[in-house]
Amino acid sequence: MEVDSESREATEIVPPSGSARPPDSKETMEDTGTNVLGSSATTTANTTVPAAPLSGSAVSTLPVGGAPSETETDGEKEKNPTDPQQQPSSSVPNQSGPMHMDEAEEDDMCRYCFEGREDGPLLSPCNCAGGQKWVHLHCLRQWQRRVLVSQPTHPAFYEDDIRHQKCNVCGSQFTCPPPTRQELMLSFTGPELASLLDPTTIIASHEVFSAELERQIESAPLPIRFFSQSHRHWIRGVYLITSVTPDGEPIPLKINERDHLLSFISRIDADTLTIKYRDKSLRLVTKGALEGVDPSRVLSVLPRVSLPARLVLEPVDPPNCGDDGIAAVNLTRPIPDPIDSHRIEQAYARVCKKYPHARNVKLEHYIGGPCDKDEPVQCVVPGGGPNSPGWTTTSYIEEAIVVAHSRACRRYATQGDFGGGQSVRLKGLKSAASLNGQSGILLRFQGNTGRWEVRLPDGDGKAVKPDNLEPVYPDDGQWQGLVLVFWGDARWSRVQLLGEIARGHWGLCRSTVAELIARPPDRLQGLQGRLAFAPVTEMTEEFMKKQMEMARAVHLRDEPQEGGEGEDEEDAEELGWIAEMAVPDDEPAPPEGGHAGGGGEARPT
Numbered sequence: 001m002e003v004d005s006e007s008r009e010a011t012e013i014v015p016p017s018g019s020a021r022p023p024d025s026k027e028t029m030e031d032t033g034t035n036v037l038g039s040s041a042t043t044t045a046n047t048t049v050p051a052a053p054l055s056g057s058a059v060s061t062l063p064v065g066g067a068p069s070e071t072e073t074d075g076e077k078e079k080n081p082t083d084p085q086q087q088p089s090s091s092v093p094n095q096s097g098p099m100h101m102d103e104a105e106e107d108d109m110c111r112y113c114f115e116g117r118e119d120g121p122l123l124s125p126c127n128c129a130g131g132q133k134w135v136h137l138h139c140l141r142q143w144q145r146r147v148l149v150s151q152p153t154h155p156a157f158y159e160d161d162i163r164h165q166k167c168n169v170c171g172s173q174f175t176c177p178p179p180t181r182q183e184l185m186l187s188f189t190g191p192e193l194a195s196l197l198d199p200t201t202i203i204a205s206h207e208v209f210s211a212e213l214e215r216q217i218e219s220a221p222l223p224i225r226f227f228s229q230s231h232r233h234w235i236r237g238v239y240l241i242t243s244v245t246p247d248g249e250p251i252p253l254k255i256n257e258r259d260h261l262l263s264f265i266s267r268i269d270a271d272t273l274t275i276k277y278r279d280k281s282l283r284l285v286t287k288g289a290l291e292g293v294d295p296s297r298v299l300s301v302l303p304r305v306s307l308p309a310r311l312v313l314e315p316v317d318p319p320n321c322g323d324d325g326i327a328a329v330n331l332t333r334p335i336p337d338p339i340d341s342h343r344i345e346q347a348y349a350r351v352c353k354k355y356p357h358a359r360n361v362k363l364e365h366y367i368g369g370p371c372d373k374d375e376p377v378q379c380v381v382p383g384g385g386p387n388s389p390g391w392t393t394t395s396y397i398e399e400a401i402v403v404a405h406s407r408a409c410r411r412y413a414t415q416g417d418f419g420g421g422q423s424v425r426l427k428g429l430k431s432a433a434s435l436n437g438q439s440g441i442l443l444r445f446q447g448n449t450g451r452w453e454v455r456l457p458d459g460d461g462k463a464v465k466p467d468n469l470e471p472v473y474p475d476d477g478q479w480q481g482l483v484l485v486f487w488g489d490a491r492w493s494r495v496q497l498l499g500e501i502a503r504g505h506w507g508l509c510r511s512t513v514a515e516l517i518a519r520p521p522d523r524l525q526g527l528q529g530r531l532a533f534a535p536v537t538e539m540t541e542e543f544m545k546k547q548m549e550m551a552r553a554v555h556l557r558d559e560p561q562e563g564g565e566g567e568d569e570e571d572a573e574e575l576g577w578i579a580e581m582a583v584p585d586d587e588p589a590p591p592e593g594g595h596a597g598g599g600g601e602a603r604p605t
Contacts, residue, residue, distance in 0.1 A: 112139035125174045126167035137176065144178045146538065185498035193501060193532060196508040197494060200389050202515060203239040203328055204527050208547040209505045210235045232333075233370050238523045239328035239490055240511055242378050242393045246324050251282065253311040261309070265302055273298060274316060281316040288312045324494040329368035329378050329486040334520045338365045339374055339487045347397040351405075358405040360480035366520075368486030380484040382441050382516055383407040383421030390441045390455035390513035397485065404481035407444070415445040416466030418452060419479040423472040423517045426454070426464060435462065439472050441513045457514040472517060484516075502539040507531030 109116050111132050116122070122134040166173055185194075213231040245251075255261050267275045273284045273295065286293045289309040293301050338344045344363065351358045368377055379400035384392050384407075394400050407420030418424065422442045426435050440462070443453040451463040471479070492500070500506055509530040518526050536545060 108134045110134055110136045110139050112136070112143060123176070125176050127170045127172040128167060132169055140174070140176070141179065185495055185502055193508055193534060194498060196510070196532070197241070197326060197497065198244055199241050200511045201241045202509050202511040202527065202531075203237075203241065203497075203506050204509075204524060204531055205234055205237045205506060206504060206533065206544070207236075208544050209541075210237075212541075212543050230370060233330065233367070233490065234505075236332060236524050238331045238515065238527065239369070240331055240380070240515065241326060241328045242380075242489070243327045244324055244494075245327075250285070250287070251313045251315075252288065253313055254308060255311065256308045258307065261303070261305070261307065264311075265299070268299065270299060275313075282313040283316055285312050285314050326492045326494060326497055327378070327489050328491075329380070329489045330366065331484075331515060331523050332520050333367040335365050335367055335487075338363070338376075338485065340376075343376065344397070344485075347401060351398050351401045355402065355405055358401050358481075361401050361404045361408070362480060362482050363401075364482065364484050366484060366486045368488045369490035371489055371491050373488030376485050376487055377489045378486045380486070380516070381407070381421065382423070382482055382484075382513075384443055384455075386443060386453060386461060388443065388455075389459070389511070390443070391516060397483075400483045400485070401481075404483045408479055408481035412445055412447050414447075414450050414466070415452070416469070417478070418442055418445075418466060418469060418471075419481065420444050421482055422479045424452075424454065424469045425472050426462075426468060427470055428468050429464075432462075439514070439517050441516065442469075455513050457512045457517075459510075459512060499539075502534050502537065504534060504536075504540045504544040507533045 107116075108122055109131070110119070110122060111128075112135055113119070115136070120136045120138065123137060124133050125135055125140060165178055213235050217229070217231055253264075255264060264275075268284060269275065274281050275284070276282075284290070284298065286295060286298065288311050289305045290298060290301065290311065348359055367373065371377070376397050377395060379394050379397060380391050381394070381400050381404045382391050383404075384390060392403065394403070404421060408422075410419065420442050423439060424442055425437065425439050427437070429436050435456075438456055440454040440456045443455055443461070445452050446463065449463065451465055452469060454462045454464050454469075456462060497506075501508070507527075509527060509532060514526055515523050534540070
């Protein structure tokens with residue numbers, strides 16, 4: 001994960017329900033800057049679990065057993081130990097005997113749901129006594145979940161709310177540690193969705209979420225509508241995950257300008273060689289441009305390093321997988337020209353000194369996301385080897401141009417008018433006629449067999465003769481190679497992204513070459529039926545719940561189902577507005593193993 005040194009805009013409209021600040025990604029050093037799981041509220045004996053424990057005077061007047069106190073039955077009359085009327089009868093059992101203990105246990109109740117041991121074991125998690133002493137563990141967990149649900153998903157906006165760690169009645173620490181944010185997020189999204197957060201996965205915005213952001217932009221007052229344009233990054237976005245950086249790994253820092261270097265040096269602690277990044281401490285180590293430098297001389301050598309320079313930072317704190325960095329680029333926001341034309345010309349010039357024809361490589365430019373939006377953060381190059389998903393990524397433009405040029409070169413007279421990375425359509429196949437009309441991306445030409453290796457959208461690889469291929473876009477002319485250049489990207493911590501998925505903002509699916517073959521306006525539509533969304537929980541945005549209810553009502557009205565009421569509800573849930581797990585029957589399931597492109601040897605066709 002690359003880190004930068006420039007600041008990104010901070011003024012945004014906070015989406016509804018408190019947390020849904022548009023999925024601000026995990027910022028990096030170049031930005032001068034850089035999660036809650038659960039199910040819906042349960043009921044016990046038809047009593048909804050309260051969101052908070054009782055406190056104040058109500059606690060002091062509620063007896064453990066739930067019976068009226070003397071002050072309730074006799075007014076303010078106090079007990080007098082000398083009054084015979086108030087002395088225990090000789091027929092009353094010994095209060096210290098076994099019978100009293102059994103009765104006391106029967107009278108114990110959970111301070112959240114007011115039910116007893118018949119609904120589960122009771123425990124005393126704090127220093128409270130009397131009616132506040134006992135809780136069910138699952139009730140306490142639900143309370144802790146609700147506290148975290150009320151907080152934003154962005155790490156920069158986590159509130160210092162300790163109610164899930166300390167009792168808000170007695171103030172003591174809970175003896176049972178609360179679930180971590182990551183554990184809570186996993187309980188909202190489920191392990192299946194969480195397992196999809198790896199490179200080559202697609203993150204796509206829910207249509208209801210996109211419509212809500214558009215509504216916010218339109219309803220914003222004119223003076224601040226300009227700042228709400230940051231919402232555009234998320235509206236109908238289709239993000240390809242390009243990297244997942246485990247927390248604790250070294251972080252490379254690219255510095256291109258002298259003033260950026262001086263600014264970075266000013267932030268370094270001279271004694272420890274550390275800098276503060278949000279709530280993290282990072283240490284500058286003698287790697288990259290400082291390779292071999294004595295640590296005691298780093299600050300004297302650093303101002304004189306040659307630019308551009310690559311420095312390396314290492315986290316000081318122990319790693320936490322919830323803080324893994326996830327970076328992704330938006331495939332749906334092309335722009336006609338590069339944001340920095342001079343930067344692109346410099347890259348071409350450096351490459352063409354060795355490969356003059358590399359000037360013919362086509363560059364498509366995109367707004368990749370809000371982080372480092374003026375930098376060419378990531379490049380995607382179609383094509384690759386037999387084990388690639390159908391593309392490769394790099395953060396260096398020069399490298400991307402060289403790779404694209406190499407793949408497009410004509411090395412065999414028998415390869416036809418095709419080049420590696422090109423989008424093609426299969427035709428004229430007889431032994432596998434069902435594949436005719438399918439599109440794919442060319443990987444490489446097998447000179448010994450005279451066939452092209454083609455990666456198909458289902459992740460399978462086929463070996464096809466040039467006569468059985470045609471370009472998907474013949475009007476584009478002779479294929480010379482292609483690079484998708486993304487200016488900026490989106491970054492999240494793992495827990496932050498899980499939180500936004502739990503809100504209902506995003507769906508996930510394995511990416512395929514179909515996303516690169518399609519034109520940008522068609523990429524979101526091509527994901528219909530493939531995206532998986534989190535189930536509805538207390539974490540789900542209210543506006544999304546309402547849209548789901550409306551869709552269910554329309555479905556039940558227009559397509560009445562046979563059978564009982566329960567069957568109607570079950571069918572309505574299958575609409576998938578929030579919870580559908582999505583691979584249509586007529587579309588092959590994505591391959592196992594974590595990469596959409598599968599791999600393995602191509603099979604002759």
